[in-house]
Each structure stands twice: as structure tokens, then as C-alpha cells.
Amino acid sequence: MAGSLTLDPSQLARAGGQRGRQSRWLRWLLLRLGGVVFVLWAVASVTFFALRLIPGDPAEAILGGPGSQASEEALAQARAHYGLDQPLATQYLVYLGRLAIGDLGSSYALRQSVVSVIGDTLGPTLVLAVLSLAAAVLIALTLAVWSTRGGRGAAALGSTLEIVAAAVPHFWLAISLILVFSTTLGWLPPVSVPGVAGLVLPVLTLAVPLAGFLGQVMREALLDAMESPFVLAARARGEGEGGLFWRHALRHAAIPAVGLVGWAFGSLISGAVVVETIFARQGLGRSLLSAVQSRDVPLVIGVVLVVALGYMLVTTLTDLADRLIDPRLNRRAQQA
Amino acid sequence: MVRRLGPLEVAAVATIALLALAALAPGVLAPGDPLAIDPLSSFESPSFAHPFGTDESGRDIYTRVVHGTGASLLIGLAATAIGIGLALAFGLLAGFGPRWLDFGTTRVIEVLFAFPGLLFALLFIVVYGPGVVTSTIAVGLSTAPGYARIIRSQVIRVRTSPYLEAATVLGRGRTARIVRHVLPNVAGALFVLATLGIGQSIVWASSLSYLGLGAVPPAAEWGAMLSAGRTYIASFWWMTFFPGLFIVLSAAATTLLGRSLQQNVRAS
Numbered sequence: 001m002a003g004s005l006t007l008d009p010s011q012l013a014r015a016g017g018q019r020g021r022q023s024r025w026l027r028w029l030l031l032r033l034g035g036v037v038f039v040l041w042a043v044a045s046v047t048f049f050a051l052r053l054i055p056g057d058p059a060e061a062i063l064g065g066p067g068s069q070a071s072e073e074a075l076a077q078a079r080a081h082y083g084l085d086q087p088l089a090t091q092y093l094v095y096l097g098r099l100a101i102g103d104l105g106s107s108y109a110l111r112q113s114v115v116s117v118i119g120d121t122l123g124p125t126l127v128l129a130v131l132s133l134a135a136a137v138l139i140a141l142t143l144a145v146w147s148t149r150g151g152r153g154a155a156a157l158g159s160t161l162e163i164v165a166a167a168v169p170h171f172w173l174a175i176s177l178i179l180v181f182s183t184t185l186g187w188l189p190p191v192s193v194p195g196v197a198g199l200v201l202p203v204l205t206l207a208v209p210l211a212g213f214l215g216q217v218m219r220e221a222l223l224d225a226m227e228s229p230f231v232l233a234a235r236a237r238g239e240g241e242g243g244l245f246w247r248h249a250l251r252h253a254a255i256p257a258v259g260l261v262g263w264a265f266g267s268l269i270s271g272a273v274v275v276e277t278i279f280a281r282q283g284l285g286r287s288l289l290s291a292v293q294s295r296d297v298p299l300v301i302g303v304v305l306v307v308a309l310g311y312m313l314v315t316t317l318t319d320l321a322d323r324l325i326d327p328r329l330n331r332r333a334q335q336a
Numbered sequence: 337m338v339r340r341l342g343p344l345e346v347a348a349v350a351t352i353a354l355l356a357l358a359a360l361a362p363g364v365l366a367p368g369d370p371l372a373i374d375p376l377s378s379f380e381s382p383s384f385a386h387p388f389g390t391d392e393s394g395r396d397i398y399t400r401v402v403h404g405t406g407a408s409l410l411i412g413l414a415a416t417a418i419g420i421g422l423a424l425a426f427g428l429l430a431g432f433g434p435r436w437l438d439f440g441t442t443r444v445i446e447v448l449f450a451f452p453g454l455l456f457a458l459l460f461i462v463v464y465g466p467g468v469v470t471s472t473i474a475v476g477l478s479t480a481p482g483y484a485r486i487i488r489s490q491v492i493r494v495r496t497s498p499y500l501e502a503a504t505v506l507g508r509g510r511t512a513r514i515v516r517h518v519l520p521n522v523a524g525a526l527f528v529l530a531t532l533g534i535g536q537s538i539v540w541a542s543s544l545s546y547l548g549l550g551a552v553p554p555a556a557e558w559g560a561m562l563s564a565g566r567t568y569i570a571s572f573w574w575m576t577f578f579p580g581l582f583i584v585l586s587a588a589a590t591t592l593l594g595r596s597l598q599q600n601v602r603a604s
Contacts, residue, residue: 167587172580266452
């Protein structure tokens with residue numbers, strides 16, 4: 001009985017530390033969430049007001065552009081239906097209010113709700129992006145490891161390969177891959193078909209340029225890490241070169257690469273616009289392009305917001321991952 | 337001290353020199369007329385007479401690619417200049433202005449980052465319509481936030497340096513400090529950034545042209561040639577392959593040069 005009431009001071013201190021750490025994480029999380037909400041609001045507002053700058057009558061755009069010669073009544077009806085006859089401030093507030101409950105309006109061109117269009121296309125694009133990111137990391141890591149451990153020749157060849165890969169435009173790579181693997185060899189379909197075979201070329205197209213960028217950063221970080229004091233210390237402790245490389249240096253190479261994932265997400269989405277168009281694959285990128293071409297304002301806003309949300313989620317998660325990989329970041333925050 | 341150039345850097349410099357020659361005096365490398373049509377020899381595959389083949393109107397693709405160099409490089413250069421110019425203004429405002437301005441510009445950059453990749457460019461094109469000028473500005477705008485973040489940190493590095501403190505103590509005004517101390521000290525980093533960025537700008541601008549949102553045919557510009565060749569990809573690959581190859585060459589060569597400059601700056 002008595003024993004359970006006495007508290008071990010060291011235990012108390014540990015519990016306090018635990019709570020301190022928890023509240024620090026909580027504060028970090030709340031700050032990040034606040035940042036996400038702020039950026040989303042700003043993106044929504046920028047998009048809303050930017051698209052008001054489009055010359056011409058939005059009601060006309062809804063009814064099929066200037067060539068449609070819509071009657072005055074039809075225009076008035078469209079204006080009333082989409083709330084375009086209200087003052088701008090009212091329109092903005094209504095728009096924000098609808099966004100808050102997840103209503104993105106309906107597409108002018110597809111006569112379908114934007115949410116359902118995005119719901120249909122988001123999945124295929126995410127599959128493409130995640131597979132491409134994984135492939136890119138695999139290629140980049142292989143290149144980086146091979147070129148840092150393979151001597152001078154490998155280093156020069158590796159860095160050239162990375163720079164050339166990073167300089168290749170998606171559309172050109174896609175055309176070249178189709179030329180080799182579909183037209184000449186006939187191994188893979190030139191357009192996206194359901195199943196694995198239809199995914200190989202689109203994924204490769206997106207992965208190779210990204211791998212070029214990631215590889216450059218990873219190799220630099222690997223070289224830096226191999227020369228850093230902690231690797232020297234580990235070497236002095238008698239760890240083998242292999243252990244040094246895989247256990248210590250590689251972890252450090254992961255830090256800048258993880259930091260780049262947010263950027264990589266953006267590059268994958270831009271790439272998806274091109275790749276989905278070339279391979280005739282359903283997805284967010286292709287919907288965005290057709291929305292841009294037909295000036296389908298609600299759909300453009302919807303896709304932009306979804307991409308911005310995805311970007312914010314990815315960067316928040318990578319910040320979190322950064323803190324888990326690199327404890328120094330937490331300690332630095334503690335001192336500040 | 338400038339390091340001795342390796343074989344790769346020599347190749348990059350030679351490629352850039354050739355591209356510059358093609359841009360400034362295309363007639364030297366390809367004496368023909370890039371717009372001369374010859375319907376009888378349309379869609380010819382690469383041969384001795386037409387090393388890169390011919391397009392749908394029988395125009396020689398080699399001649400068109402060479403004559404398109406100037407416009408294509410100009411678009412890349414202009415987009416990079418727009419991006420870096422904007423970013424410099426942002427970076428100076430953030431690094432030199434009052435605290436609230438730094439806070440404000442940093443938030444603006446953060447918001448712009450949430451339009452990743454070509455997203456901002458596409459939004460810009462929705463508003464202002466497709467075309468060479470809009471797509472160039474669009475690419476410049478979408479690269480600006482990335483540059484701005486780097487330039488801001490450079491400006492802050494200079495601002496907190498002892499020599500700038502000395503200049504402040506000596507009573508130099510803000511403009512004089514920016515012109516005499518900050519700009520020369522960030523110029524090196526800016527130059528490297530620009531060299532690394534040109535390749536990316538060329539690739540992005542040509543991607544927009546390929547999607548039909550940038551330069552339009554029959555201009556002898558690489559992106560426009562790609563856009564025209566898009567219809568014939570399946571049967572006449574050379575129409576898109578060769579202009580694309582030149583985009584890869586110019587982007588890779590400028591990036592290689594940028595990397596090597598970066599290493600020199602770091603080493604010195």
C-alpha cells in the first residue's frame with residue numbers, strides 16, 4: 001500500500017518530460033494545421049479573384065463560349081443560377097461557405113459536380129504518382145549508391161546520367177519510350193490499358209526525370225555524410241565500411257530526399273498533366289488540362305484546391321518524417 | 337581559382353556555344369528557309385538530304401530546329417529572368433524590410449508554393465489565354481517562389497555579415513548598402529541559380545507549347561514543332577523526336593554548367 005503511494009522522483013521527471021514532449025508535439029501540430037488552413041484559404045481566394053479577371057461574360061462561358069449566341073434570357077437564367085448577379089463580396093462569401101462544407105460547385109463543361117469529377121479522377125492519378133515516386137526513389141538510390149561506391153568513373157557517369165535524366169521533358173521521354181517499347185519492340189501498349197502493362201510506361205516517364213533530381217541531392221548528401229565527424233567517430237569505433245555506409249550515411253542521405261518529397265509531389269502532378277494526356281489515361285491532370293482549355297472555371301478551382309491540399313498534407317507529413325529521422329531538429333526547436 | 341574543366345564541362349560549353357551560334361546566326365548551320373514548304377516531300381523519314389526528316393508540309397526539320405533555337409532559348413532566358421527578377425524583389429523586401437514585411441512575404445511565398453509545379457502557370461493561362469508571351473510569363477511566375485526562398489536566405493546572410501554592419505555604422509543609406517554590398521554578394525549565387533534554372537524553364541515552356549498552350553505552329557520554335565508533331569506521333573516520330581532532343585541537349589548542357597559553377601563557388 002505504502003509502496004504504491006511513494007513516487008520515485010526519477011519516474012516523476014520522466015512523466016514530466018513525456019508530458020512536455022507531448023505538449024510540444026501538440027503545439028507543433030496545431031501550428032501546422034493553422035498554417036494549412038491559412039494557405040488553403042489564401043489559395044482559394046487567389047484562385048477565386050484571379051479567375052474573375054478573365055475577360056468576357058462568365059454566363060456566356062457557362063453556355064458554351066462566345067460562339068454559342070445564347071439568348072438574353074438564357075444568359076440571365078445562367079447568371080441567376082450560378083449566383084453571378086450577386087455583388088462580388090456576396091459571391092466570395094457564398095463561395096467560401098460552400099468550400100467549407102466541401103461543395104466545389106458544378107463543372108461548366110461536364111454538367112457534373114466538381115466533387116464527383118475529382119472523385120473519379122483522383123484515384124488513378126494517386127496510383128500513378130505513388131508508383132512513380134517509389135520507382136524514382138528506387139532508381140535514384142541505386143544510382144546514388146552505385147556512383148558513390150563505384151569509384152571515379154562511376155561518379156562521373158552517375159552524375160551525368162542524373163543531370164540528363166533531370167533535363168528530359170516528360171512528353172519527350174513518353175514519346176521515346178512509346179517509340180522503343182510499343183512501336184518497335186511491341187512489348188507494351190502505347191496507350192494506358194487497365195492492368196500492370198498499361199502502367200509501366202507512364203510510371204517510367206514520370207519516374208526518370210524525378211529520379212535525376214533526387215539522385216543529385218542524395219549523392220551529395222551521401223558524400224557529405226561519409227566525410228562528417230560522426231562517420232569518422234563510427235569508423236574510429238571500428239565499424240566496417242559497409243556498416244558505416246548503410247547504417248549511418250544512408251540515413252543522412254534520406255533527410256534532404258524526404259525534404260524534397262513535397263516538391264516531388266508538385267512535379268508529379270505537373271507531369272501527370274502531360275503523361276495522362278499522352279497515354280490517354282483518366283486522371284486529375286488530364287481533367288485539369290481540359291478544364292484549362294475550355295476555361296471551365298469551377299473545375300479549375302476544384303483541381304487547384306485539391307492539389308494544394310495534397311501538397312500541404314505531403315509537406316506536413318514530410319516535416320513529421322524529418323523530425324523522426326533527424327532528432328537534432330527537435331532538440332534545436334527545444335533550445336529556441 | 338577556377339578548377340580545370342573536365343571533359344563533361346567541355347562538352348557542355350561546346351554544346352552551349354553551338355546553340356548560341358544557331359541562335360545568333362542560324363544561316364551558318366542551316367542555310368535553307370525554315371518555312372519553305374514542299375508538299376511533294378512531306379513526311380519523309382530522316383535521310384541524307386533531310387537529316388531530321390520533313391514535316392507534314394515537307395519543311396526540313398533540321399533547318400526548322402536550328403532556326404527555332406533563338407526563339408526557344410529566348411523564351412527560356414526570358415522566363416528565368418522574370419522568375420529571378422521577381423524573386424530578387426521578394427528576397428530584398430523580405431531580407432531588408434521591416435519584420436512584418438518579412439513575415440508577409442514569407443507567407444506569400446508559402447502560399448505560392450502550394451500551387452506546385454506548373455499549376456500556377458496553368459491558372460495564369462486560364463486567365464490570360466494561351467500564347468508565347470503568356471506562357472513565358474507563366475513559367476517565370478511559377479519558378480519565382482523557389483528562387484525567392486533561396487535569395488531571401490542569401491540576402492539575410494549578407495545583411496547579418498560584419499562588413500554590412502560596418503557599412504551601416506559608417507552611415508551608408510539602405511539603397512547604397514543594397515547596391516554596393518548586397519547585390520554584388522548575392523550576384524554569384526543568382527548567376528548559378530539562373531544557369532540551373534534556364535534548363536527547367538525551357539523544359540516547362542516547351543511542355544506548355546506541347547500541350548498547345550504556348551507558342552503555336554507554324555513558328556519554327558521547338559515547343560510549337562512538338563505541338564504540331566503531336567498529331568503524327570504514332571507514324572512520324574521524327575517530327576517530335578528531334579526538337580525534343582534539342583530541348584534535352586540545351587537543358588542538360590546549361591544544368592551541367594550550372595552544377596560546375598556551383599561547385600566552383602562552393603570551393604572558393
